Amino acid sequence: MVSGSNKMAEIMAAAIQLFKDKGYHATSMQDIADAVGLQKGSLYHYISSKEDLLILIIREALAQYISNLEEIARSNLPPRDKFAEAVRHHLKGIATNLGMLTVFLREAHALTPEQRAIVDRETRRYNELVEGIYQEGVAQGVFRPLNPKLVCRTVLGACNWFYRWYRPDGPLSLEEMADFFVDVLFRGIEARPAASETAPPGSGGQSAAGGSDTSAGA
Amino acid sequence: MVSGSNKMAEIMAAAIQLFKDKGYHATSMQDIADAVGLQKGSLYHYISSKEDLLILIIREALAQYISNLEEIARSNLPPRDKFAEAVRHHLKGIATNLGMLTVFLREAHALTPEQRAIVDRETRRYNELVEGIYQEGVAQGVFRPLNPKLVCRTVLGACNWFYRWYRPDGPLSLEEMADFFVDVLFRGIEARPAASETAPPGSGGQSAAGGSDTSAGA
Amino acid sequence: MVSGSNKMAEIMAAAIQLFKDKGYHATSMQDIADAVGLQKGSLYHYISSKEDLLILIIREALAQYISNLEEIARSNLPPRDKFAEAVRHHLKGIATNLGMLTVFLREAHALTPEQRAIVDRETRRYNELVEGIYQEGVAQGVFRPLNPKLVCRTVLGACNWFYRWYRPDGPLSLEEMADFFVDVLFRGIEARPAASETAPPGSGGQSAAGGSDTSAGA
Amino acid sequence: MVSGSNKMAEIMAAAIQLFKDKGYHATSMQDIADAVGLQKGSLYHYISSKEDLLILIIREALAQYISNLEEIARSNLPPRDKFAEAVRHHLKGIATNLGMLTVFLREAHALTPEQRAIVDRETRRYNELVEGIYQEGVAQGVFRPLNPKLVCRTVLGACNWFYRWYRPDGPLSLEEMADFFVDVLFRGIEARPAASETAPPGSGGQSAAGGSDTSAGA
DNA sequence: TATGAATGAGAGTTCATTCAT
DNA sequence: AATGAATGAACTCTCATTCAT
Numbered sequence: 001m002v003s004g005s006n007k008m009a010e011i012m013a014a015a016i017q018l019f020k021d022k023g024y025h026a027t028s029m030q031d032i033a034d035a036v037g038l039q040k041g042s043l044y045h046y047i048s049s050k051e052d053l054l055i056l057i058i059r060e061a062l063a064q065y066i067s068n069l070e071e072i073a074r075s076n077l078p079p080r081d082k083f084a085e086a087v088r089h090h091l092k093g094i095a096t097n098l099g100m101l102t103v104f105l106r107e108a109h110a111l112t113p114e115q116r117a118i119v120d121r122e123t124r125r126y127n128e129l130v131e132g133i134y135q136e137g138v139a140q141g142v143f144r145p146l147n148p149k150l151v152c153r154t155v156l157g158a159c160n161w162f163y164r165w166y167r168p169d170g171p172l173s174l175e176e177m178a179d180f181f182v183d184v185l186f187r188g189i190e191a192r193p194a195a196s197e198t199a200p201p202g203s204g205g206q207s208a209a210g211g212s213d214t215s216a217g218a
Numbered sequence: 219m220v221s222g223s224n225k226m227a228e229i230m231a232a233a234i235q236l237f238k239d240k241g242y243h244a245t246s247m248q249d250i251a252d253a254v255g256l257q258k259g260s261l262y263h264y265i266s267s268k269e270d271l272l273i274l275i276i277r278e279a280l281a282q283y284i285s286n287l288e289e290i291a292r293s294n295l296p297p298r299d300k301f302a303e304a305v306r307h308h309l310k311g312i313a314t315n316l317g318m319l320t321v322f323l324r325e326a327h328a329l330t331p332e333q334r335a336i337v338d339r340e341t342r343r344y345n346e347l348v349e350g351i352y353q354e355g356v357a358q359g360v361f362r363p364l365n366p367k368l369v370c371r372t373v374l375g376a377c378n379w380f381y382r383w384y385r386p387d388g389p390l391s392l393e394e395m396a397d398f399f400v401d402v403l404f405r406g407i408e409a410r411p412a413a414s415e416t417a418p419p420g421s422g423g424q425s426a427a428g429g430s431d432t433s434a435g436a
Numbered sequence: 437m438v439s440g441s442n443k444m445a446e447i448m449a450a451a452i453q454l455f456k457d458k459g460y461h462a463t464s465m466q467d468i469a470d471a472v473g474l475q476k477g478s479l480y481h482y483i484s485s486k487e488d489l490l491i492l493i494i495r496e497a498l499a500q501y502i503s504n505l506e507e508i509a510r511s512n513l514p515p516r517d518k519f520a521e522a523v524r525h526h527l528k529g530i531a532t533n534l535g536m537l538t539v540f541l542r543e544a545h546a547l548t549p550e551q552r553a554i555v556d557r558e559t560r561r562y563n564e565l566v567e568g569i570y571q572e573g574v575a576q577g578v579f580r581p582l583n584p585k586l587v588c589r590t591v592l593g594a595c596n597w598f599y600r601w602y603r604p605d606g607p608l609s610l611e612e613m614a615d616f617f618v619d620v621l622f623r624g625i626e627a628r629p630a631a632s633e634t635a636p637p638g639s640g641g642q643s644a645a646g647g648s649d650t651s652a653g654a
Numbered sequence: 655m656v657s658g659s660n661k662m663a664e665i666m667a668a669a670i671q672l673f674k675d676k677g678y679h680a681t682s683m684q685d686i687a688d689a690v691g692l693q694k695g696s697l698y699h700y701i702s703s704k705e706d707l708l709i710l711i712i713r714e715a716l717a718q719y720i721s722n723l724e725e726i727a728r729s730n731l732p733p734r735d736k737f738a739e740a741v742r743h744h745l746k747g748i749a750t751n752l753g754m755l756t757v758f759l760r761e762a763h764a765l766t767p768e769q770r771a772i773v774d775r776e777t778r779r780y781n782e783l784v785e786g787i788y789q790e791g792v793a794q795g796v797f798r799p800l801n802p803k804l805v806c807r808t809v810l811g812a813c814n815w816f817y818r819w820y821r822p823d824g825p826l827s828l829e830e831m832a833d834f835f836v837d838v839l840f841r842g843i844e845a846r847p848a849a850s851e852t853a854p855p856g857s858g859g860q861s862a863a864g865g866s867d868t869s870a871g872a
Numbered sequence: 873t874a875t876g877a878a879t880g881a882g883a884g885t886t887c888a889t890t891c892a893t
Numbered sequence: 894a895a896t897g898a899a900t901g902a903a904c905t906c907t908c909a910t911t912c913a914t
Binding site: 246247248258259262267268 | 907908909910911912
């Protein structure tokens with residue numbers, strides 16, 4: 001099992017692409033081997049099992065996510081900016097690592113209970129960071145006092161779903177969409193109504209994506 | 219292939235449960251046969267394939283969803299109430315058919331392209347109904363003029379994610395959670411800031427769910 | 437998994453033959469499937485794993501062996517006859533189930549520790565029965581007072597090795613060989629020297645077997 | 655391929671240990687490589703194949719055995735002493751090279767037919783030496799005139815089985831056990847009944863070994 | 873309806889061996 | 894002498910599906 005090599009990175013990339021496109025179970029080791037130009041047996045120089053590959057992908061997705069959010073949480077920004085940054089970071093993370101995040105968000109349930117437990121723990125940590133930011137805002141009177149878990153789940157739910165419909169070639173830029181999310185989710189939880197009644201972001205565009213994906217919406 | 223029989227319902231119920239708990243690919247026909255007390259060969263008197271079972275489940279989930287939403291959309295309620303009803307109906311639908319909806323939201327990508335296309339079409343229809351309600355509200359000056367697709371995706375994203383963390387035995391009632399969603403999502407899109415500053419729903423509770431699920435959040 | 441069927445017996449027989457001839461590890465499921473005219477996957481209707489097959493064979497070998505010896509031990513025969521019967525039964529068992537016994541004596545170490553433990557227990561039981569017979573004889577003054585474990589291991593060692601060189605088409609009959617074993621092993625442990633100096637059994641023949649097997653002897 | 659080097663000896667030792675503990679087939683080249691701190695590819699500088707290793711081990715086991723026995727056979731000892739020496743040498747050889755002998759006695763059937771034929775020839779030679787000693791004794795009236803092959807197989811069978819139950823840390827010394835074997839096997843074949851009725855060797859001890867091995871006995 | 877034997881393709885994985893470096 | 898990437902064949906086992914009974 002090698003970890004830093006080039007081939008390893010190739011294998012990871014191929015697996016991410018395939019898992020995203022076909023799903024974890026529907027992807028065979030043969031598929032991955034073909035994608036990187038190896039015999040399927042040769043893959044086992046780099047990984048120890050197919051699940052290992054999934055774990056690697058998910059762990060990396062999580063690690064990137066969390067470390068960035070921790071930085072935001074630790075920063076000196078006022079809560080509203082922290083919150084806005086958290087949402088932007090979340091969406092940007094999905095957009096720039098769409099494959100990895102799709103695999104994480106959709107295939108984590110394929111892990112064995114032991115691995116799931118680890119992932120769950122990390123996920124909970126992420127949620128807690130978001131809740132912390134929210135509660136900071138509540139303490140400072142910036143956010144309405146609501147059930148923090150519920151706030152967190154609502155906001156992150158909307159953000160997570162992003163992976164199901166975001167397409168890099170859609171009509172709206174990532175920036176526009178992030179602005180939109182921040183604006184809308186913000187109003188839902190801020191303590192005082194937004195004073196500014198200027199045109200909100202994203203108000204003019206029509207469609208954020210082609211709309212051809214299975215699951216967006218229902 | 220029989221369709222109205224009792225056994226057929228049993229098979230569907232077993233499949234829903236198993237697909238939800240283990241995932242579609244990780245569930246074998248043997249698992250389903252065991253659950254209903256049949257030999258696996260005998261299942262083929264009722265269904266024509268494993269995918270058929272998945273299709274059946276997803277179609278039923280969709281059908282229930284859409285017909286209810288159509289009713290709401292057609293009603294004479296004012297837009298804000300229509301919108302609120304749509305959100306409530308969506309959450310309630312997930313809560314009362316958690317298995318079916320989980321299978322739909324999580325496993326639809328396992329369908330063949332042909333079947334996916336059908337499901338996509340229905341899903342789009344659902345989205346359009348929600349968008350319609352929103353745009354009605356915009357026309358009446360109730361909702362801010364935003365990108366309707368984006369509004370719809372944000373709202374439905376938050377609602378869809380519900381299936382990942384809702385647990386029937388959580389501390390908050392379904393009603394409380396639905397009120398919360400309506401309140402928060404509403405503020406995000408309504409034209410004028412909420413005048414009432416009374417305590418919002420769900421403000422006191424602590425946790426909406428055990429929080430032990432893999433994916434909620436990150 | 438079916439157990440009483442015809443095919444099951446065929447599979448067992450084929451496995452015994454192949455395990456005996458090629459060894460357990462060198463025999464593939466494909467080999468067995470070919471021998472019984474099935475697809476290799478079809479074997480799993482009858483067994484749950486390759487090891488399962490080995491266990492089945494070994495357990496049956498053991499069961500036959502032990503039940504017969506128990507009968508001998510329980511009988512009213514005088515110790516010398518019991519002992520003689522035990523030796524005869526042991527050799528006859530090997531000769532008439534050469535495949536099964538070869539697999540048992542040669543391949544038991546391929547079992548998982550759990551299964552080995554079970555087999556060990558049964559084997560110990562067998563040894564104890566033989567020791568019991570010997571000690572009965574000692575008590576009655578028929579056998580010399582020796583270390584019973586050592587007696588048992590010596591006698592059974594000589595008998596077990598039989599599977600390595602016995603060939604059904606050898607020049608000596610099974611009876612002759614059994615008489616020989618009884619005579620020689622007996623003299624080793626009986627209390628008084630054999631009075632009879634008549635020609636002992638097997639004294640005339642030349643070779644008991646072709647002698648072409650790898651391991652006999654060294 | 656090097657043969658006299660240090661690493662070569664290390665490899666042989668590791669292979670003997672592993673083949674004895676896990677069996678030939680269940681031992682991988684990786685296992686051996688790990689044991690000697692090499693990469694598995696590097697093993698091929700010393701050996702030409704896995705079977706080669708097995709051959710080397712078995713040949714060496716045989717060579718030691720035979721040369722010692724030839725010396726005994728050529729000596730001027732009277733037949734009874736030669737016979738006793740042969741038995742002692744056999745048991746001592748197993749005890750002091752338990753790994754090597756276990757591999758030889760248990761795994762020889764894994765060899766290709768060509769290699770087996772060679773081993774068989776050597777083995778036959780060993781048997782013939784023992785038979786020769788016995789027949790010398792018969793000629794001198796020391797041993798009863800029995801079928802020599804049968805005598806040899808019985809005696810060597812008992813001795814060979816030693817590898818299945820001998821444990822260096824057992825309660826009896828190797829000497830005691832060898833004395834026991836010589837005494838008991840001797841009586842089986844000597845021409846006149848043992849005159850001495852003194853307490854035989856090994857008569858007092860209880861257990862020759864832990865008795866926890868799979869196969870001893872049955 | 874229901875069975876259960878059988879299929880046949882393919883899954884993930886292991887492994888002895890090779891060879892350029 | 895040693896590496897370690899790569900092979901390619903074989904392995905055990907799974908599974909959706911078929912079909913004669």
